Amino acid sequence: MTTRSLGEPVARREDPRLLSGQGRYVDDIGTGALEVAFVRSPHAHARIVDIDVTGALDVDGIVAIYTHEDLPGRVGEPLPLLIPHDALTHGRTPYPLAKDEVNHVGEPIVMVVATDRYVAEDACDRIQVEFDFLPPVVGIEVARDAEHLVHDDVPGNVAARLVQESGDARAAVAQAPHVLELDLEIERSASMPMEGKAVFARWDADDTSLRVYTSTQASTSVRAAVAAKLELPADRVEVVAPDVGGGFGVKIVHPWPEEILVPWAAVTLGREVKWTEDRREHFVSSAHERGQLQHVKVGFDSEGRLHGLDVTIWHDNGAYTPYGIIVPIITTTQLLGPYKPGAYRAECFSLYTNTVIVTPYRGAGRPQGCFAMERTMDAIADHLGLDRAVVRERNFIRPDEMPYDHGLVFQDGRPLIYDSGDYPASLDKLKKLIGWDEFDDYRAAARAEGRQVGIGMACYVEGTGVGPYEGGFVKVETDGSVVVATGLTTQGQGHQTAFAQIVADELGVPVEKVTVTTGDTRRFKYAVGTFASRAAVMSGNAVALAARNVREKALRIAGEALEADPRDLEIVDGIVQVKGTPGATVPLSTVAVLSNPLRYAFDEETQRATQFATPGDPEKPPVAEDDEPGLEGTDYYSPARSTFANGMHAAIVEIDPDTAEISILRYCVVHDCGTLINPRIVEGQIHGGVAQGVAGALYERMVYDDAGQLLNASFMDFLMPYATEVPRIEADHLETPSPLNPLGIKGAGEAGVIPGASVLASAIEDAEGFRISRMPISPSELYELRQRHERREQNTTNTKDSR
Amino acid sequence: MSDTSAAEPRHEVNLVVNGVPRSATVPARRLLSDFLRHDLGLTGTHTGCEHGVCGACTVLVTGAGRSDDEGVSGRPIRSCLQFAVMYDGAEITTVEGCTRPDGELGPVQQAFQDCHGLQCGFCTPGFVTTITAYLEENPSPSEEEAREAISGNLCRCTGYQNIVASVLRAAELKSEEVGG
Numbered sequence: 001m002t003t004r005s006l007g008e009p010v011a012r013r014e015d016p017r018l019l020s021g022q023g024r025y026v027d028d029i030g031t032g033a034l035e036v037a038f039v040r041s042p043h044a045h046a047r048i049v050d051i052d053v054t055g056a057l058d059v060d061g062i063v064a065i066y067t068h069e070d071l072p073g074r075v076g077e078p079l080p081l082l083i084p085h086d087a088l089t090h091g092r093t094p095y096p097l098a099k100d101e102v103n104h105v106g107e108p109i110v111m112v113v114a115t116d117r118y119v120a121e122d123a124c125d126r127i128q129v130e131f132d133f134l135p136p137v138v139g140i141e142v143a144r145d146a147e148h149l150v151h152d153d154v155p156g157n158v159a160a161r162l163v164q165e166s167g168d169a170r171a172a173v174a175q176a177p178h179v180l181e182l183d184l185e186i187e188r189s190a191s192m193p194m195e196g197k198a199v200f201a202r203w204d205a206d207d208t209s210l211r212v213y214t215s216t217q218a219s220t221s222v223r224a225a226v227a228a229k230l231e232l233p234a235d236r237v238e239v240v241a242p243d244v245g246g247g248f249g250v251k252i253v254h255p256w257p258e259e260i261l262v263p264w265a266a267v268t269l270g271r272e273v274k275w276t277e278d279r280r281e282h283f284v285s286s287a288h289e290r291g292q293l294q295h296v297k298v299g300f301d302s303e304g305r306l307h308g309l310d311v312t313i314w315h316d317n318g319a320y321t322p323y324g325i326i327v328p329i330i331t332t333t334q335l336l337g338p339y340k341p342g343a344y345r346a347e348c349f350s351l352y353t354n355t356v357i358v359t360p361y362r363g364a365g366r367p368q369g370c371f372a373m374e375r376t377m378d379a380i381a382d383h384l385g386l387d388r389a390v391v392r393e394r395n396f397i398r399p400d401e402m403p404y405d406h407g408l409v410f411q412d413g414r415p416l417i418y419d420s421g422d423y424p425a426s427l428d429k430l431k432k433l434i435g436w437d438e439f440d441d442y443r444a445a446a447r448a449e450g451r452q453v454g455i456g457m458a459c460y461v462e463g464t465g466v467g468p469y470e471g472g473f474v475k476v477e478t479d480g481s482v483v484v485a486t487g488l489t490t491q492g493q494g495h496q497t498a499f500a501q502i503v504a505d506e507l508g509v510p511v512e513k514v515t516v517t518t519g520d521t522r523r524f525k526y527a528v529g530t531f532a533s534r535a536a537v538m539s540g541n542a543v544a545l546a547a548r549n550v551r552e553k554a555l556r557i558a559g560e561a562l563e564a565d566p567r568d569l570e571i572v573d574g575i576v577q578v579k580g581t582p583g584a585t586v587p588l589s590t591v592a593v594l595s596n597p598l599r600y601a602f603d604e605e606t607q608r609a610t611q612f613a614t615p616g617d618p619e620k621p622p623v624a625e626d627d628e629p630g631l632e633g634t635d636y637y638s639p640a641r642s643t644f645a646n647g648m649h650a651a652i653v654e655i656d657p658d659t660a661e662i663s664i665l666r667y668c669v670v671h672d673c674g675t676l677i678n679p680r681i682v683e684g685q686i687h688g689g690v691a692q693g694v695a696g697a698l699y700e701r702m703v704y705d706d707a708g709q710l711l712n713a714s715f716m717d718f719l720m721p722y723a724t725e726v727p728r729i730e731a732d733h734l735e736t737p738s739p740l741n742p743l744g745i746k747g748a749g750e751a752g753v754i755p756g757a758s759v760l761a762s763a764i765e766d767a768e769g770f771r772i773s774r775m776p777i778s779p780s781e782l783y784e785l786r787q788r789h790e791r792r793e794q795n796t797t798n799t800k801d802s803r
Numbered sequence: 804m805s806d807t808s809a810a811e812p813r814h815e816v817n818l819v820v821n822g823v824p825r826s827a828t829v830p831a832r833r834l835l836s837d838f839l840r841h842d843l844g845l846t847g848t849h850t851g852c853e854h855g856v857c858g859a860c861t862v863l864v865t866g867a868g869r870s871d872d873e874g875v876s877g878r879p880i881r882s883c884l885q886f887a888v889m890y891d892g893a894e895i896t897t898v899e900g901c902t903r904p905d906g907e908l909g910p911v912q913q914a915f916q917d918c919h920g921l922q923c924g925f926c927t928p929g930f931v932t933t934i935t936a937y938l939e940e941n942p943s944p945s946e947e948e949a950r951e952a953i954s955g956n957l958c959r960c961t962g963y964q965n966i967v968a969s970v971l972r973a974a975e976l977k978s979e980e981v982g983g
């Protein structure tokens with residue numbers, strides 16, 4: 001047998017290149033291209049009265065300066081609303097260059113093209129824009145009060161009102177033996193990949209073709225958008241996502257203004273044009289996420305079992321809604337986690353503010369939903385004096401209740417039906433891993449030393465692998481190497497290794513023989529994109545199916561060559577052989593040669609397939625009617641529904657009794673993402689996710705002042721964790737294969753981040769003995785809360801039993 | 804006429820990068836990071852912030868002003884905070900120069916692959932150079948020291964745990980080499 005590589009911690013194929021400085025990110029490509037800088041709005045809300053570019057015209061090295069008026073036809077029109085939804089009654093998208101009005105600091109107004117970025121920025125400094133100020137709407141409460149409007153024609157600043165309902169939650173709550181209400185808040189953060197966005201475009205006037213390199217999570221869709229906007233035939237546009245320095249959601253949004261403007265300038269000027277976002281630009285013009293206010297009303301019995309859950313959410317969607325209301329949809333559905341809520345109602349108001357747009361950041365609304373549910377679980381346990389793990393367990397969906405239909409509609413437009421999972425088993429593992437049942441002794445011992453510690457837990461379920469589809473292409477070359485292509489993109493998830501492992505196993509070749517290309521429309525034209533922890537599920541299964549087709553064809557051709565029944569053949573280490581009878585073999589390289597009847601030979605190997613070397617049956621066409629030349633195959637995977645991964649985190653924190661400084665002593669993760677392709681890569685995804693979860697719980701927030709200025713738009717001020725802030729992670733896992741796809745995979749990309757704020761709030765609350773309802777939390781905020789608690793102000797503000 | 808309307812005065816910068824003499828003529832304000840990436844075509848050095856916080860642009864330098872603290876491979880500097888003209892006559896090592904003479908991965912790079920110390924790879928060049936310099940100073944760090952050693956570099960992908968492991972693994976690989 002070929003050494004099986006699926007499930008093995010195979011070292012990554014992409015690493016040697018990336019480690020030796022040979023990676024190719026967008027800004028590494030296109031040396032000598034013209035470079036772009038933008039004049040961006042310094043104001044959150046204003047009308048543009050006048051733009052005076054004359055001061056910039058004599059800057060040496062300026063090639064072109066464009067404002068909205070210069071953009072022809074569809075190029076200047078508002079960007080598309082990517083995901084329309086009935087509830088999104090007032091969707092608004094920006095113009096690529098602002099027309100008349102700006103709605104957030106950072107919105108692009110003027111585009112400057114110059115010989116290099118230094119010169120382009122010189123010119124930007126000399127362009128004068130005159131504004132008439134409008135009142136800025138900043139913060140969810142201000143947006144909700146709607147004293148001022150972001151968009152004149154959007155009443156109440158409400159972009160969408162989304163209701164998700166199953167049963168009569170209000171009645172169920174009203175009739176429940178106990179009722180609690182919680183007011184919760186989560187602040188903004190952002191994906192913040194280390195590489196910002198970047199676009200490089202090359203127009204070939206002789207060939208009338210355009211090639212665009214962009215740091216995106218959705219190259220095929222960028223291609224469609226660029227072709228439509230520039231009114232070019234789609235087959236004259238190629239879009240490549242080369243190495244991408246992290247995405248985490250922000251690069252799924254497309255087309256960004258720059259993704260239209262840079263290619264358009266390249267065509268218009270007939271020159272190579274490049275734009276590379278700098279860090280400040282990324283802070284003020286790329287997307288953020290998370291910010292929500294939540295009101296939870298929950299009815300439950302004395303056992304802690306939920307009877308009804310009635311949640312109201314106010315979601316800050318920023319200035320525009322190009323990505324629709326995906327985040328609110330995910331929050332309102334994934335809030336349910338592994339639990340049966342009884343009757344459920346969620347109402348979400350998606351509100352405009354004069355701030356950067358809000359679109360999915362790893363977790364994509366789930367951390368907020370998880371926060372609402374997990375804070376509620378802790379509040380119930382506290383109210384009834386029950387163990388927090390017990391309350392959770394009592395509300396779990398049991399394994400024998402799978403598949404479980406929540407009676408709601410998920411983000412893919414399909415019913416929210418959990419396919420599989422064993423939540424009690426996960427909880428059991430987690431409790432053992434962290435020592436849940438022994439913690440009281442630990443706490444007592446710590447207390448005796450004057451130390452203050454607390455333990456918390458949080459559970460989540462994540463819908464992964466959403467459709468509609470992905471495709472895969474697999475080809476065996478005549479030298480026996482295998483090339484694989486899939487359309488979705490890669491931002492560090494190790495697809496070149498994971499997909500190679502899948503194909504290697506399906507075909508029976510060593511993994512080193514397989515080379516994978518992702519996110520390049522020249523190599524695979526149809527794709528959706530990399531988001532929602534879908535790549536491994538979608539493209540993993542697609543390349544597996546394609547490889548199965550290739551294997552079938554290889555066995556058929558080899559059967560003819562070996563005069564054997566294909567059913568008696570196997571492929572081992574790239575050689576087709578008769579099972580159990582060593583001797584009669586044919587290598588896949590030869591099968592590849594034989595699969596392609598030739599007139600011309602170009603080496604010794606291919607001579608074997610030429611017309612006089614293999615005359616074949618003179619009565620039959622060389623390529624049969626239902627066949628194609630080449631040992632290759634393409635297939636698609638399109639699931640009926642998402643597959644649901646799950647996990648649970650627990651943490652132990654120690655808090656300084658004087659300074660309220662919070663240290664994480666232990667952080668434990670149990671996760672179940674179905675069949676593992678490469679455990680090392682999955683573990684890496686968990687680590688990275690947890691780091692972002694911890695960041696969102698203790699460090700990161702976007703600090704806007706009332707005027708809509710982002711006060712911490714740099715890595716000096718936005719507290720992205722360094723190694724010293726991230727705890728060591730102890731992980732264990734379950735493998736409950738998904739019944740929905742051939743490989744049994746569930747997604748893992750976002751898992752680590754989802755319960756971060758919830759688990760740390762739970763642990764801090766446990767350590768302090770008072771309610772934590774707002775994250776992130778800094779030591780000074782915690783200190784403040786302590787003081788308020790001591791003054792007995794705390795108990796009336798957050799929780800009250802209305803019975 | 805303004806200061807930027809005339810062509811900027813340019814300066815010749817001669818230096819040795821990864822053992823190879825290189826030279827380019829650039830304006831005085833050209834950042835060393837841009838100089839390496841765009842004038843010399845060594846795009847392995849990345850810029851994640853251009854304000855000296857993330858460490859992605861870290862390169863190792865010997866010569867150029869300070870001679871008090873030169874290790875074997877030089878001291879780490881943030882090339883996004885330096886002008887190229889300040890490094891006329893210096894010797895610089897970038898991530899491309901951290902490979903073995905035959906082009907195979909050097910010990911720090913190999914350790915990153917062994918321990919899955921990178922995901923997107925964008926921050927990685929800065930870690931590789933930083934750790935290379937650190938291990939010259941402290942060839943056998945503890946886990947805690949390893950974590951401290953990388954605590955000036957940002958990574959958004961890995962959560963750092965496997966980078967800490969990579970530091971320890973690199974130390975091991977280097978000592979094996981020295982030892983045997």
Ligand code: FES
Pocket residue numbers: 849850851852853854855856857858859860861881882883884
């Ligand atoms: S680019 Fe971030 S420190 Fe230089």
Ligand code: FES
Pocket residue numbers: 194245246492920921922923924925926927957958959960961
């Ligand atoms: S590996 Fe992506 S930022 Fe570190």
